Amino acid sequence: MEKPDKREEIVRAALALIAVHGFHGAPMAMIANRAGVGTGTIYLYFENKDVLIAELYKDIEDRIYPHIMEGYMPEKPVRERFIHLGTASLRYFIENPLDFSYLEQFHNSPYGVAFRRDSVLGQKRNCNVYRELLEVGVDGLTIKNLPFVILFALAFGPLLTVAREHILGFISLDDSLIARTVEACWDGIRRYGAVCG
Amino acid sequence: MEKPDKREEIVRAALALIAVHGFHGAPMAMIANRAGVGTGTIYLYFENKDVLIAELYKDIEDRIYPHIMEGYMPEKPVRERFIHLGTASLRYFIENPLDFSYLEQFHNSPYGVAFRRDSVLGQKRNCNVYRELLEVGVDGLTIKNLPFVILFALAFGPLLTVAREHILGFISLDDSLIARTVEACWDGIRRYGAVCG
Amino acid sequence: MEKPDKREEIVRAALALIAVHGFHGAPMAMIANRAGVGTGTIYLYFENKDVLIAELYKDIEDRIYPHIMEGYMPEKPVRERFIHLGTASLRYFIENPLDFSYLEQFHNSPYGVAFRRDSVLGQKRNCNVYRELLEVGVDGLTIKNLPFVILFALAFGPLLTVAREHILGFISLDDSLIARTVEACWDGIRRYGAVCG
Amino acid sequence: MEKPDKREEIVRAALALIAVHGFHGAPMAMIANRAGVGTGTIYLYFENKDVLIAELYKDIEDRIYPHIMEGYMPEKPVRERFIHLGTASLRYFIENPLDFSYLEQFHNSPYGVAFRRDSVLGQKRNCNVYRELLEVGVDGLTIKNLPFVILFALAFGPLLTVAREHILGFISLDDSLIARTVEACWDGIRRYGAVCG
């Protein structure tokens, strides 16, 4: 029972504090205190604050991936797969507001730049799923022929903004609204050539 | 000749430093130094650092507004007006990367929250132009019937992301790409029901 | 009257504390406190603790030089000049025990090594007087033909040891003892070949 | 085979690290690591770091004594015995630079003071050999009539300085240079009264 190991506690405390107060609003001593450990203990698990911040980021990524891949069916049409990914991503964010806030803080900071975020949503694995899907769509003439980075912005940029508004309480997303938002994102990237033929 | 008054110099220095190094990478002494004034002088014009940061934000807004309104013709159709606003906004960002970086820093920080950013692009006046346009579109059945906040996210969220990628050098926007990106944003919010009738 | 400027106070406090408690027994806060200034004030005058330590060393050197050169007569025979320098050096040390203790601490520490102490007593100017005198003596066959470093050790090494013993209270030096000690140092380096005619 | 017992390993590791990096450049954890033991293990053998440092000092002394006494012949004349002791001491230092560095660090530190080092070279036993020899010389009118502490400084102070210069690489001692240096030390303390008679 006494097993929520210390690293876990530290990560949890750091996430909660940084998400709410920002990087410099969350001193190491405060994190340690909230985690119920001594200050020095943090340095047993993380070389310094920068490393802690970066590891936190990776931890979140590792949690997101399985979530969005659950129920993902590669054999389905591009549109359906896109809806799945978009919906799952948005859902994850509004269900894990701390993770979302942290991610946003991280991206807009010197730390994030060091990570060469090729995209906004994620790094290695996550990003690849999105990228692959968009490329298949472009090749199959289902999606507009635009650079990946722009497609990505069109497809997922709005989801980030919407998630933020929801978390800040400026809007309340329900299943219907989520669905319609993701559909609208699809409208942004889909091709219209043969639509009415 | 002795007139680039001190407040102006301070604002300019603060913007340049914060945009590049972040809020906590730009100490007051460094800002004063760059502005060519004494440290104490800053406090003659701004109550404290928080106030300076907030005023900086408002200054930028005040610069953006005239820029996007130049050539704006209220009597044109919604679609054209949207293209105008989107293009002008995106152009402003990539032509004023310091302003853009500052804005992003501001939004993702405790400072930004204090400002109750109803929207991402702007505050009072700016936002109102966007809001009014979107509302007209919804009423006229040209734009999807979604909450303003979501429409806003669909319409301008991608522009922010794309501007960032451009500024970071991950993509190079030219006139054509800008045009196609803004068009795609329009596709995201436009209504399709009667399109082919 | 209110003019014992802050840098001076800091130097004095640092010297007193480090001489007695050693480098790591004299925290910056303690030095500041003793100097009657704020902690941050030290950093107005010295970039960091290492720099403070090094500057302190140079300050002491600058004080020693005029002292040992007072009454020094370059036209006198080597022996007399040696007695003058040795006596003046030893006198300075026992009259300024803080300076002496500091010097010893400095030499036996990473800081001192960075200074490439070519000799034990001093650095640039000081050392040169000693060196020049010894070289003249060697050339004139008055002093043993040994490497400078060894001559220096024979001539001044005992003075350091004796000064330390005096300061620690294990011996009490008076004028006579000082004179006989310096004479003995001279015996160590002088040449004996033609002594008895 | 499993016998280079832990205490021995700890002492060896501590000596190597402190000699090179100084007292505060050698944390307990680093010493333990180098010794191949757990941090806590050190505290099984030494009450705390101060005690470890002091014991280390005593260990070195215990190693020096047999070395300088090897071949020492009490029945020989004072001069020859002095040359023997001086040569053996200097040799030991340059052959065991770690021991020498440690000794110097120790002497110039709060730790050393606590030891009331009556002399520079050593403590009880070592010192006694030196002391006894010098006293015999004084009584026999071979050595100058000066307080023991001063004679000691004249006789062995230069050897310390010379050893340091050698270890730091500012000079390279060979057999001849060692012999001439020790002879010069003797010149410093010997009596000259009847020399030419």
Place this chain on the structure above:
DNA sequence: GATGAATGAGCGTTCATTCAT
């Protein structure tokens, strides 16, 4: 108004020491 020297609370980090295993 304008200055910048002065301040000290607060930060990130280290490390001697303890103690449950």
Place this chain on the structure above:
DNA sequence: CATGAATGAACGCTCATTCAT
């Protein structure tokens, strides 16, 4: 005996802010 994870006091240093000039 032996361990090394855990601790937290203490350190060097920064920087927003003040105020005498």
